[in-house]
Amino acid sequence: MLQIYNTLSRSVEEFKPINPLHVSIYSCGPTVYDYQHIGHMRRYVGDDILVRVIRANGFDVKHVMNITDVGHLTSDSDTGEDKMEKGAKKFGMSVWDIAKKFEKQFFDSSDLLNIKRPNVVIHATDAIQDQVDLIQILEEKGFTYKTSDGIYFDTSKFPRYFELSHQNPDELKAGARVDMIEGKKNITDFALWKFSSKGEKRQMEWDSPWGIGFPGWHIECSAMSMKNLGPTFDIHTGGIDHITIHHTNEIAQSQAASNKQFVKYWVHHNFLQVNGQKMSKSLGNFYTVEDIQKKGFDPLALRYLYLQTHYRQEMNFTFKSLDGAQNALKHLRSIISEWDEPKIGCAEFEGRFVNAVNDDVNMPEALAIAWELVKSDYPSKAKAESLYKMDKILGLQLNRHEEIKVPEDVQKLIDEREGLRKQKRFHLSDQIRHKIRKSGYDVIDEKGEKTKIVRI
Ligand SMILES: [Zn+2]
Structure with a gap:
């Protein structure tokens, strides 16, 4: 019986998928504006292991992951620069080329670590309409408001906002920074759609019912996970840094739109x-x-x-x-x-x-x-x-046999022994073998095969 820790309940729970045979998993993928390092990759190896364990339990898994190639600002709370535009400037490339370059780097690293590719990989820029559609549903249901810089989600209208993070709203208010975006009603409100600044032509921008701009980072994961896995699915993974803002916002906007529970089990990986x-x-x-x-x-x-x-x-x-x-x-x-x-x-x-x-x-x-x-x-x-x-x-490819690098002096003994064996001088060759063994190596003679050298 598989048991996993669910951040939602803060306890280890028995894993019971919605469908008894098929398991649906969504992983927040990389923001492709810079190199993915070994800390990021630890999390994807963790996801890979989780998927392998679930499959080993006899379930069929549909694993979906997004590639964030737009809309992720340097601060998770909708302030700061767009990470993609920042990366493009840094590397002197277009935003689109930056996305391609670092997506490739991510998948190259994944392959080197023997991570199995998700069943579905979707780019935020390929799902703009899905995100607009979802924002429209939220607008019709009265969860949004407009400021001078975008369309925002009103978190005061979603009473269970702190369900995942277990944060105390009062403490949050006390610790809030003063530089809150003008027009924002509550400090936890977040952008669903950001307008392009007047007089500025962004490399990535789209028309929408609210004006030219780009989607917020959080809405992409709600739109793309629900589109591929339905309004309620089994597991959502991410780093522990996603709990308080990104995943909390995903729950708010998804459940506000669907009136259904968004995710059954939240799995979060720790840092490196x-x-x-x-x-x-x-x-x-x-x-x-x-x-x-x-x-x-x-x-x-x-x-x-x-x-x-x-x-x-x-x-x-x-x-x-x-x-x-x-x-x-x-x-x-x-x-x-x-x-x-x-x-x-x-x-x-x-x-x-x-x-x-x-x-x-x-x-x-x-x-x-x-x-x-x-x-x-x-x-x-x-x-x-x-x-x-x-x-x-x-996933360690244990049947990949190592080539053993033998030190020169040991190699000489091996060659000497080989020569003696050919001359059928077995007594002497056994003495040499004894010397080889003393050096920490051994030779194995198999009929019809080349002598094998092993470490002992
Ligand atoms: Zn995400």
């Missing part, structure tokens, strides 16, 4: 820090998956490292820990490379592994169980069968 600090370019600790690869690491070692921290816990990335993860992954693959062909697995370990992943996706525990299996006394063919099953969720 580097050496105990927030990642930022100014601190020089900003890394993409490609950067990691250029430093000689296997991107799947990063995936392995992600799995060692539960998705609801903050993770601290260091190169030392990545090195440890890479060694563990290499070691695992080299052990497996010596195993017999998979056959009839170990039910005991498979059962424990399933229990761990079904316990709110406890991957650190699942990984520990996989290692326990590897070190167990079961025959290797049984261990291989079970481990490959586990790898369908781990």
Whole structure:
């Protein structure tokens, strides 16, 4: 039985999808204005694992993700610059080219981390009409008002506004910044449609019943998720930074429009820090998956490292820990490379592994169980069968055999031994093998096959 933590109830709940066979999942995708770093990618690996776990429970999954290529301002509360226009200026490219460049970078990173692509990927700019339609429904129902800079959602008309964030409205008021947008009625109100400033030609703008402008960031996720998954769906994922504004606003506008519950389970991933600090370019600790690869690491070692921290816990990335993860992954693959062909697995370990992943996706525990299996006394063919099953969720490509780099002096011994064996001087060749073993390596001779070198 799968159990997941639901931010809505702040508790671990039994997962019961709306439809007993089909599960609908929406993930907030990247805003494609700059590089996606290893902190962003941790979340997408988390989503990938969640989808794999749900599929392993026998459900058919429809996974939808958006690409935000318009409307995301530098502040989540509708102030500041448009992130896309800002990115375009920074890289000296058009907004459209920036979107293409960083969407590609995102999917390249995803592929390197063995993240399965969502079933549906939609761009905000391809769904402008859907967003306009949704704003019109909200307008007809009386949830909107107009200011000089856009159409706003009136949060005072939606009494359950703080249901997800559990925030105290009074505290929020006390902490509110004074530079609230002119004409906004409540500090939590948010833009559904922003007008282009007079005299300014934006690279991305559209006509609408309210005038030329562009949609707000929050409305895109409501419009695109409901269009693809219906007014109520099972799981919505995102980072913990989305809880107080983005997802809270998504719930308000979706439920105001449909009069139905928007999402059954809200899943939020925690952040990643580097050496105990927030990642930022100014601190020089900003890394993409490609950067990691250029430093000689296997991107799947990063995936392995992600799995060692539960998705609801903050993770601290260091190169030392990545090195440890890479060694563990290499070691695992080299052990497996010596195993017999998979056959009839170990039910005991498979059962424990399933229990761990079904316990709110406890991957650190699942990984520990996989290692326990590897070190167990079961025959290797049984261990291989079970481990490959586990790898369908781990996604570490464990059957990818490592090329072992042998130090020069060991290679000399191996060649010497080979020569002695050809001369059938087996006593001497066994002595050389003893020396090889003392250096931490071993040779395996299989009939008709090239001698295999393994680490011991
Ligand atoms: Zn979103």
